[in-house]
Amino acid sequence: MEIATNTKISAILKANPASIEAIASINRHFEKLRNPLLRKILASRVTFADAARIGGCTEEEFYKRLEPLGFTRKLTQINAAQKQSTAAEKPVYLRQMAPQSILTLDVCEDIATGNDPFLNIMAAVEQVNNTNALLLINTFEPTPLISILQKKGYTSFVEVLSPELVHTYLWLENASIKPLADTKLATNDFDVMVNDYEGRLRYLDVRHLEMPQPMIAILGELETLPAGEALHVTHRKVPQFLLPKLQERGCGIAIKEIGPHEVDLLIYKEN
Structure with a gap:
């Protein structure tokens, strides 16, 4: 098999299982490959060049161990960003x-x-x-x-x-998140919306939950939220990545910032 800097370790192991021991013997960083569970996690995501950097060794050391097993090298340049x-x-x-x-x-x-x-x-x-x-x-x-x-x-x-x-x-570095200007309401306007949903509100406080549980809890509640009702959520912050998921589900949201670590959300199913 011909190998290059972008060849996945999983492909090398599949081509010749003896390469597991050959790579594991390079240094202690690669001993994890002897563990089937860790091998499944790491090998499928790591390239030949990645492994050399992770292990703090040269690619030449890899070639030296693998060439006796029938692997041949294909010369490529490592991405400069990886250096x-x-x-x-x-x-x-x-x-x-x-x-x-x-x-x-x-x-x-x-x-x-x-x-x-x-x-x-x-x-x-x-x-x-x-x-x-x-x-x-x-x-x-x-x-x-x-x-x-x-x-x-x-x-x-x-x-x-x-x-x-x-x-x-x-x-x-350059966030491409949808602006929230159209979802933040003045306190009076937010309270008016809450009053409009009186008798048709569910309440959920996710401030005590660790990520990603707040998003999971909110989306779980929305699964059974009937049209015409709303979910009142108390959160630690504005959940930026929840917004596109709400849009996908046809939900609207209004936001009221209470303090530095408390935000009220009103999520409703749009007609």
Whole structure:
């Protein structure tokens, strides 16, 4: 099999199962491949070049182990962006951000126990808007994830703190979220709408829930909300990524900001 820098590790393992032990023996970073659960999580998302960077070794070391198993190399250039130094200074956006505006998700334990953290990560990513950032704590640089999110308009910064501890920051440099000007109402107008739905209101407080449970709870309630009724939600903040999901479901929303960490939402099914 011919391999290149963009060849997935899963393709190499499928072509010759003996490559599992060959790669795992390069250094301790790749010993996870001996675990079937971790192998399923990592191999399908990591390319040949990604693996070399994650393991802190050269591509030449990979070729040296794999060539005796019948693999041949196809010379390609690594994307220059992948050579970015992890010792770079934090971007101004992160340096000026208040600590409470940085959401944190630690997936080290998930990786260690063989649980795939991808869905939890994507749920956390949905909480990112143009006023905050997500700090992903991992045991390696999540290059495939970064590539996926770059295509969706996210920017990243990676800090390698130790061989087993990597901090990856993700944020929206240029947010493309629909403006909320048409959903924020004056207090009196919002209260008038609430009064109009008197007797036809459901109440839901999601302030105590950890992400992504607030969105899940709200969408769950809307599944059984009849036309002509409304859902009154008390939230910690304006749920930016909920808005397009409401639009998909034919729902309208009005927003009343109560304080720094309390927002009232009135969600209703439009006729």
